[in-house]
Amino acid sequence: MRTLITVLIIELTATVIMAQQPPPPVIDMHLHALPANSQGPPPLALCVPFRDIPMRDAKDEWPRVFGAFLKNPQCPDPMWSPTSDEEVMTQTLEILKRRNIIGVASGPLELVRRWRAAAPDRVIPGLMFQLGPQQLSPDAIRDLHERGEIAVLGEVTNQYIGISPSDSAFEPYLALAEQRDIPVGIHIGPGPPGAPYLGTDRYRAALHSPLLLEEALLRHPKLRLYVMHAGWPMIDDLLALLWTHPQVYVDVGVISYALPRAEFDRFLQRIVEAGFSKRVMFGSDQMVWPAAIERAIEAIESAPFLTAAQRRDILYNNAARFLRFSDTEIAKHHGR
Numbered sequence: 511m512r513t514l515i516t517v518l519i520i521e522l523t524a525t526v527i528m529a530q531q532p533p534p535p536v537i538d539m540h541l542h543a544l545p546a547n548s549q550g551p552p553p554l555a556l557c558v559p560f561r562d563i564p565m566r567d568a569k570d571e572w573p574r575v576f577g578a579f580l581k582n583p584q585c586p587d588p589m590w591s592p593t594s595d596e597e598v599m600t601q602t603l604e605i606l607k608r609r610n611i612i613g614v615a616s617g618p619l620e621l622v623r624r625w626r627a628a629a630p631d632r633v634i635p636g637l638m639f640q641l642g643p644q645q646l647s648p649d650a651i652r653d654l655h656e657r658g659e660i661a662v663l664g665e666v667t668n669q670y671i672g673i674s675p676s677d678s679a680f681e682p683y684l685a686l687a688e689q690r691d692i693p694v695g696i697h698i699g700p701g702p703p704g705a706p707y708l709g710t711d712r713y714r715a716a717l718h719s720p721l722l723l724e725e726a727l728l729r730h731p732k733l734r735l736y737v738m739h740a741g742w743p744m745i746d747d748l749l750a751l752l753w754t755h756p757q758v759y760v761d762v763g764v765i766s767y768a769l770p771r772a773e774f775d776r777f778l779q780r781i782v783e784a785g786f787s788k789r790v791m792f793g794s795d796q797m798v799w800p801a802a803i804e805r806a807i808e809a810i811e812s813a814p815f816l817t818a819a820q821r822r823d824i825l826y827n828n829a830a831r832f833l834r835f836s837d838t839e840i841a842k843h844h845g846r
């Protein structure tokens with residue numbers, strides 16, 4: 511009897527300990543703290559993964575067609591965006607907490623501050639940056655970094671205004687990032703389908719190529735840089751870049767949940783089988799759809815060609831290395 515009680519106590523204790531143990535940590539390198547109306551008037555629905563990519567009859571206005579696509583979902587399981595900034599934040603932070611996620615969040619500075627105040631252990635502040643009339647100066651970014659208000663320069667969205675990452679206009683920012691050892695995340699890859707017809711008229715498909723990073727990388731060999739959205743669909747260009755510049759990482763961004771799954775799998779599998787699984791980082795590109803985060807995680811967890819170790823690398827270990835987390839921080843993320 512006493513033995514049975516002892517066994518029960520041991521089992522009960524083990525269960526309690528397991529219940530307290532957080533799930534394995536995840537680092538989301540591509541999170542956003544955005545207003546609820548940043549992608550159009552909410553609520554907006556996304557049917558993802560896309561089955562057929564939305565298309566247009568040339569006589570129709572694309573903003574109207576694409577807008578209707580986001581308002582009238584044709585799938586059984588649409589993700590609906592919340593209608594207030596507060597809900598975007600609370601729903602996202604709830605997922606970060608429940609899934610033990612630490613996220614690099616970028617968006618309007620004010621929102622990033624608010625998110626960080628609400629979840630200081632889960633939000634790493636990023637800086638959403640685009641060249642143009644509203645651009646911050648390198649000095650202003652230096653100040654923000656010195657004050658601890660930003661830890662990552664990204665998401666850099668110059669592709670939307672037709673500017674390559676190696677363009678001289680961006681050069682002072684890369685110099686600053688290299689000098690201060692600020693990790694840089696650059697959007698290279700897909701915007702919304704038909705981006706040049708949705709108000710960003712200088713967006714170009716040709717700027718999907720990661721090879722456009724090459725001159726910038728050679729000018730700044732100590733730069734910590736990651737290619738957001740992994741430069742989809744330019745797989746050959748990406749593999750050439752990763753081969754030639756061993757310090758470069760990628761995140762899986764929006765392609766993880768938006769692309770038809772077979773295409774995402776094929777793209778990721780090429781990167782992994784080419785020998786670069788240690789340089790792929792998880793990123794959800796959560797904009798105003800908090801549910802995207804878990805769909806993105808699921809895409810990594812269910813990818814049939816990944817080993818358990820590769821999944822952990824992509825979901826956590828690679829980003830922990832890229833961000834140079836200390837052993838203490840890593841232990842803390844694991845609940846040790």
Ligand SMILES: [Zn+2]
Pocket residue numbers: 665697738739763795
């Ligand atoms: Zn992006």
